[in-house]
Amino acid sequence: xxxxxxxxxxxxxxxxxxxxxxxxxxxxxxxxxxxxxxxxxxxxxxxxxxxxxxxxxxxxxxxxxxxxxxxxxxxxxxxxxxxxxxxxxxxxxxxxxxxxxxxxxxxxxxxxxxxxxxxxxxxxxxxxxxxxxxxxxxxxxxxxxxxxxxxxxxxxxxxxxxxxxxxxxxxxxxxxxxxxxxxxxxxxxxxxxxxxxxxxxxxxxxxxxxxxxxxxxxxxxxxxxxxxxxxxxxxxxxxxxxxxxxxxxxxxxxxxxxxxxxxxxxxxxxxxxxxxxxxxxxxxxxxxxxxxxxxxxxxxxxxxxxxxxxxxxxxxxxxxxxxxxxxxxxxxxxxxxxxxxxxxxxxxxxxxxxxxxxxxxxxxxxxxxxxxxxxxxxxxxxxxx
Amino acid sequence: xxxxxxxxxxxxxxxxxxxxxxxxxxxxxxxxxxxxxxxxxxxxxxxxxxxxxxxxxxxxxxxxxxxxxxxxxxxxxxxxxxxxxxxxxxxxxxxxxxxxxxxxxxxxxxxxxxxxxxxxxxxxxxxxxxxxxxxxxxxxxxxxxxxxxxxxxxxxxxxxxxxxxxxxxxxxxxxxxxxxxxxxxxxxxxxxxxxxxxxxxxxxxxxxxxxxxxxxxxxxxxxxxxxxxxxxxxxxxxxxxxxxxxxxxxxxxxxxxxxxxxxxxxx
Numbered sequence: 001x002x003x004x005x006x007x008x009x010x011x012x013x014x015x016x017x018x019x020x021x022x023x024x025x026x027x028x029x030x031x032x033x034x035x036x037x038x039x040x041x042x043x044x045x046x047x048x049x050x051x052x053x054x055x056x057x058x059x060x061x062x063x064x065x066x067x068x069x070x071x072x073x074x075x076x077x078x079x080x081x082x083x084x085x086x087x088x089x090x091x092x093x094x095x096x097x098x099x100x101x102x103x104x105x106x107x108x109x110x111x112x113x114x115x116x117x118x119x120x121x122x123x124x125x126x127x128x129x130x131x132x133x134x135x136x137x138x139x140x141x142x143x144x145x146x147x148x149x150x151x152x153x154x155x156x157x158x159x160x161x162x163x164x165x166x167x168x169x170x171x172x173x174x175x176x177x178x179x180x181x182x183x184x185x186x187x188x189x190x191x192x193x194x195x196x197x198x199x200x201x202x203x204x205x206x207x208x209x210x211x212x213x214x215x216x217x218x219x220x221x222x223x224x225x226x227x228x229x230x231x232x233x234x235x236x237x238x239x240x241x242x243x244x245x246x247x248x249x250x251x252x253x254x255x256x257x258x259x260x261x262x263x264x265x266x267x268x269x270x271x272x273x274x275x276x277x278x279x280x281x282x283x284x285x286x287x288x289x290x291x292x293x294x295x296x297x298x299x300x301x302x303x304x305x306x307x308x309x310x311x312x313x314x315x316x317x318x319x320x321x322x323x324x325x326x327x328x329x330x331x332x333x334x335x336x337x338x339x340x341x342x343x344x345x346x347x348x349x350x351x352x353x354x355x356x357x358x359x360x361x362x363x364x365x366x367x368x369x370x371x372x373x374x375x376x377x378x379x380x381x382x383x384x385x
Numbered sequence: 386x387x388x389x390x391x392x393x394x395x396x397x398x399x400x401x402x403x404x405x406x407x408x409x410x411x412x413x414x415x416x417x418x419x420x421x422x423x424x425x426x427x428x429x430x431x432x433x434x435x436x437x438x439x440x441x442x443x444x445x446x447x448x449x450x451x452x453x454x455x456x457x458x459x460x461x462x463x464x465x466x467x468x469x470x471x472x473x474x475x476x477x478x479x480x481x482x483x484x485x486x487x488x489x490x491x492x493x494x495x496x497x498x499x500x501x502x503x504x505x506x507x508x509x510x511x512x513x514x515x516x517x518x519x520x521x522x523x524x525x526x527x528x529x530x531x532x533x534x535x536x537x538x539x540x541x542x543x544x545x546x547x548x549x550x551x552x553x554x555x556x557x558x559x560x561x562x563x564x565x566x567x568x569x570x571x572x573x574x575x576x577x578x579x580x581x582x583x584x585x586x587x588x589x590x591x592x593x594x595x596x597x598x599x600x601x602x603x604x605x606x607x608x609x610x611x612x613x614x615x616x617x618x619x620x621x622x623x624x625x626x627x628x629x630x631x632x633x634x635x636x637x638x639x640x641x642x643x644x645x646x647x648x649x650x651x652x
Contacts, residue, residue: 011585049581062582
């Protein structure tokens with residue numbers, strides 16, 4: 001038994017590795033410093049078919065699987081996390097809910113352009129007062145005749161304000177269930193719908209070349225047909241979307257952890273102190289060896305979860321384990337790699353300086369480390385608090 | 386002049402697998418040939434432009450693109466890459482007897498393989514990033530008696546004619562020849578596509594023909610290290626970079642620099 005990639009997935013990995021090295025690495029630092037979304041790179045990724053990796057060919061995709069998507073995300077994240085999260089959110093959060101839950105008409109309307117990377121979709125779940133307890137959303141949608149009228153706001157929504165953002169899938173209260181809990185549904189809101197406003201870019205600690213906004217909805221009216229999936233199933237749909245997304249975030253974290261090894265190996269071979277390359281010192285060698293252990297285990301963890309998912313087996317606990325372990329591994333590796341690089345590692349000119357800033361959000365986004373521990377504990381049969 | 390129906394035009398693209406140009410290359414101590422085992426191998430970058438140009442011609446006017454490579458067994462990876470970019474079929478010339486072949490012997494094996502294919506247009510990258518000789522395209526053209534349009538920065542096919550811009554020191558010449566013909570392309574003639582996953586999956590089902598020396602009708606004595614016109618007698622690692630000379634400018638700096646450049650025979 002091995003978690004090695006098939007020949008085709010390995011070929012894909014090499015293609016993305018080459019793209020990241022030749023086209024992303026030379027320019028991404030400038031985008032990062034300017035806080036600018038790297039649209040030319042995203043367009044190129046669209047041409048390469050990366051946004052269509054797990055989308056069937058009849059919807060304009062590549063007919064691959066979620067494993068292929070995760071392979072691409074990991075390779076991008078070895079070089080830069082902003083570009084990797086743009087792909088992750090674009091596919092896993094933008095396109096996949098429409099593929100999984102959309103009507104044939106919705107799929108036909110949105111998937112070909114999402115799969116081609118010509119359009120990005122956002123995933124509107126988090127609100128100012130609603131993060132981990134996603135069931136407490138306050139945004140409302142009221143059905144008036146054949147029109148949903150949406151009011152509320154969303155926070156930290158990735159890919160929601162780019163020049164090619166086409167839609168945001170919004171989680172909203174659409175009523176009260178018989179047991180008194182809110183009924184939550186998902187509704188597709190096209191970009192440019194009157195009343196739908198995109199606030200200015202957040203001033204984030206990391207992921208500075210990715211696009212993240214607060215969104216406002218003031219009497220936003222969309223057709224009843226924009227309901228995604230069943231009314232009242234929104235919460236369950238979002239949870240299953242997030243479970244898949246955790247595997248992709250784990251792959252992203254594994255990529256960052258590996259990037260820390262790559263950069264430290266190169267730097268330790270050339271940087272000299274006291275007359276010798278620092279890589280000849282055991283103190284540095286042990287740091288790099290420990291980083292490699294964490295990167296390797298992170299990769300094994302997400303590949304195992306992805307293999308289960310692709311095989312149609314239960315994978316939720318493995319996804320939580322992978323996301324929890326690899327995001328903390330990324331954080332550790334970023335700290336250690338910055339140490340290996342010394343003062344140079346404290347600049348955002350250096351890749352590890354960016355890794356250091358980018359790693360923290362991995363312990364927060366798409367389910368915090370605490371939520372992952374809670375899910376694992378529940379999966380082990382421990383009582384719900 | 387032969388009339389070529391563009392619908393059935395057959396383009397053969399020659400590609401070479403080379404050590405990754407980022408990698409540190411070494412020679413095998415046993416015979417001073419390039420050690421291809423210990424480094425990552427990739428498609429020669431210039432050949433990516435050749436494949437892309439062939440695919441663009443095919444997309445514009447139809448026909449078939451066959452990718453041809455001579456190299457050890459792992460060169461199939463490079464053929465697969467061209468197939469996943471969109472080429473229709475592959476031909477792999479592989480034989481232990483070819484190890485150590487020089488440009489003259491390589492051109493013989495490639496010419497025989499191209500002859501068997503019956504190409505209307507042959508496209509090469511203008512050089513390989515390992516040997517950097519730029520002579521194989523011309524040699525192959527000579528062996529096949531084909532017009533050679535080398536160092537092309539644009540390629541257009543119209544009926545039975547190919548027209549290229551041939552890069553020169555002062556600009557470019559517009560050259561034209563009847564098909565069948567051989568073209569080599571320069572860097573930046575186009576932007577090579579990355580293989581998509583769909584292309585990678587489709588490449589699995591595309592045919593790759595394997596040919597040895599006997600299939601090509603080439604005698605063992607005509608190729609390989611033994612037939613090479615030159616041998617590497619000895620090789621030594623590049624010496625470490627020597628420390629530079631620092632001249633403090635006390636008014637005579639210009640003279641010191643001129644003396645230095647003169648001593649190095651730069652001026």
